[in-house]
Amino acid sequence: MAQPLVKKDDDRDDEADYSPFLGIEKGAVLQEARVFNDPQLDARRCSQVITKLLYLLNQGESFTKVEATEVFFAVTKLFQSRDLGLRRMVYLMIKELSPCADEVIIVTSSLMKDMNSKTDMYRANAIRVLCRITDGTLLTQIERYLKQAIVDKNPVVASAALVSGIHILQTNPEIVKRWSNEVQEAVQSRAALVQFHALALLHQIRQNDRLAVSKLVTSLTRGSVRSPLAQCLLIRYTSQVIREAGNNTQAGDRPFFDFLESCLRHKSEMVIFEAAKAITELNGVTSRELTPAITVLQLFLSSSKPVLRFAAVRTLNKVAMTHPMAVTNCNIDMESLISDQNRSIATLAITTLLKTGNESSVERLMKQITNFMSDIADEFKIVVVEAIRSLCLKFPLKYRSLMNFLSSILREEGGFEYKKAIVDSIVILIRDIPDAKESGLLHLCEFIEDCEFTYLSTQILHFLGVEGPKTSDPSKYIRYIYNRVHLENATVRASAVSTLAGFGAAVDALKPRIFVLLRRCLFDSDDEVRDRATLYLNTLGGDGLGTENDRKDFLFGSLDVPLVNLETSLKNYEPSEEAFDINSVPKEVKSQPLAEKKAPGKKPTGLGAPPSGPPSTADSYERLLLSIPEFANFGKLFKSSAPVELTEAETEYAVNVVKHIFDRHIVFQYNCTNTIPEQLLEDVNVIVDASEAEEFSELFSKPLRSLPYDSPGQTFVAFEKPEGLPTTGKFSNTLKFIVKEVDPTTGEAEDDGVEDEYQLEDLEVVSADYIVKVGVSNFRNAWESMGPDCERVDEYGLGARESLAEAVNTVINLLGLQPCEGTEAVPPNSRSHTCLLSGVFIGNVKVLVRLSFGLDGPKDVAMKLSVRSDDETVSDAIHEIVASG
């Protein structure tokens, strides 16, 4: 125990630093490599030197071209030695050096000799090395040997040839395709790994021939595959065949499903899991199909092996996103995983539970999570916070316990990202659940009392300034805000001043008191704080210019120009007699960063997004459209659709369209991306043919002046349509533009361009485009208060459907309404289901829909549709959508 500390450290250092490669140096090793040239080769010595060279490469050292060539030539001399071990190291070294074509020639003959050697080890390795370094020309020479090797009785040799074949197929497919017969023979091999490699190669040879792949799968699923790895491959190929055939066969049992199900009883866990995963990923999988897969995954949940538990819980987590009810059976096992040593498993278990949980289990779950939160890392906590956020949106009635949970973890220790995730969640809940507003704002107020992150404090203060004045008792927030002016750094103080002014401007009763507070800020030590206080006092004080509304707009209204443009304009502004004119700032959004496209689903939410109005994208669309003068008189934007792709992935020009619905107009926003570096597109325009949309008449289009490589741009086409009606139609689109070649070295475009066209896919405007998803927190109350005056009820037969859940989903998507209270999820095996929907119809008419589904016979689904709204024509319109859909 009482050992001197120094001694102990010495010991540890010695041990840790000991290495046979201590003090190794590239120069010295390269010198040593000269032994390769000795007439009397010392095999062991040579092996050691090669190991040293490999060690250097492995540690990240690199050889210059000259050094590599020198070493390569020296190594080729070692083929003279008959030492097995040395030869093996030589093979390894040659692969690591990846010699160039003219160097390869030097070793070709030696390797070809080894390929025909009597020693299997030589043959197998020589094949692998030669195929790795060779180019196409040599292949024809060795093809004969490779074909023989594929059916060699030694599995190592056969595998080496097959795996090499898989690699060569990438570069020289025409050669490998000629080996089909041999590969087919190898599929029948008794050696497990040979079968695996042969199957992989055979599938790749035939992958473009659907029929051949389907035949291959059909013959192999009858049961001649022995190796678990090959069986996994077969499962993957089978799901591919099912996927491709899926669209053709609508009714009846899925082909090959029996095979997948039988694999669930395989003796190898690897195969069982692969099959279970494949089943869960089937397109439109039914609950009956899911059940056996879920059952084996459930068994894995209680395995002693972390890998097995992880694999199972991860797969179930994915299933829970689409079929939450199917996973509920595993909830008990899942709950025991919350305390799993492996935190990845625990987090996946929690988020799965949050997805599958029903309203009644929320409280119990929150209790368990509270215990768990203290001992996981921040990144896992963020995942949990996000899951809780979506749970709260699903069960708005439970906001109280979820909000309490969020505020309690907000008070605990944590890093910036974690705290930001919590604050973002609270902000989203405040916006989407009106009842949660007051308590949420108070939680945020308490948080800024003791918040170490300036960024979060300022964001919250700004948010308070927007939301606080709209509450029933705005005065109770003032104390929290004014405290910041006393206790914080200059940045926070400045934003607290702005927030105070916001309250003063919005709530007349508070104005005199706010002014007193603002006057105190005139003596602040910081310029910015004093400036802001002065500005607000003078402008709001009453003797400024313009009407009161003008002044408020000036202080609190949003800038109608993109900030980037404002920044560049300000940078370009040269101080002169003429004042800076904000109207000179261009309003067009030049180009969006491509990063947005690369991270789908990571749209800014919460505080990062513009704080007014809940859906952040819609808000930015609105601002974008308002900034274009031609659209200014269209009135208020009702709805913007999600982008619809008009081109396949990976085409020359990528185009998607967003449909913006106004009361009497519709605007198509085409987002175009040019993916060819050598081209510059100019005068980009979309020619829209509306012959199949008679009620629409084109007003004008707004072309895009230039579209350089990789920076997306927008062009717009506007249509007029009958007012307030859900007019539908089909539009065909052609992209028209002038192409200019771009010199890749200078990046400059040529002067002359060529006119060109590019056919895009058709676009449809459907009834659902005229409906905005808006949830209600208590459907029954909303339904009762709407009253039966404009209620319309009718019954529909939906015909044979794959399942009840599928029918429910189809109707939800058709109507484009927001499912409420989690009623979109259909419990497995149920014979009837009621689904509650709500939304707003064009013309700002609230719509509530109650759908009752019932199974009528084995597959036939019947539906009763009750609609309530403030306007009977709207109720009729909803029925019209279903009747025609």
Next chain:
Amino acid sequence: MSPPPNELCPSVKNILLLDSDGKRVAVKYFSDDWPTNSAQEAFEKLVFTKTQKTNARTEAEITMLENYIVVYKFVQDLHFFVTGGDEENELILATVLQAFFDSVGLLLRGNVDKKEALENLDLILLCIDEIIDGGIILETDPNVIAGKVASNSIDSGAPLSEQTLTQALATAREHFARSLLK
């Protein structure tokens, strides 16, 4: 380094053997996801720090980092890792890890630590070479792998007098191992 030939074929993105400070003992990358040495080192650092505090000594452990699945197992001062894509079957990766772990155990005759691994680095490198070829799983049976590697090892025919004591011991061990593996 060619990219994985076919998204349907199980593939391994890298095999890492690090010491208890996260330094490289032997690594092999089969994917272009980490094109430079510094990118590779950054990944190794991430993997090492994120797994350092876990107990992966009795059973192989697993985690997800940057959309890769990493399975790992530790023994003494050595940390074994196998990385695959996020769609890969976790159990296949675990099989590869176990193959690597067990064959190194066989080749080092149970003395699995950093010192021994570095002294027999040639065996470790050959071992990786026998398990994965360009991302494709070549063999997963540890006895077969170790057998293929050991039969290739240093020529034992040299007279003992020319060998240092460690070399002599190593040779003796080889003989022993070979007799065991046959």
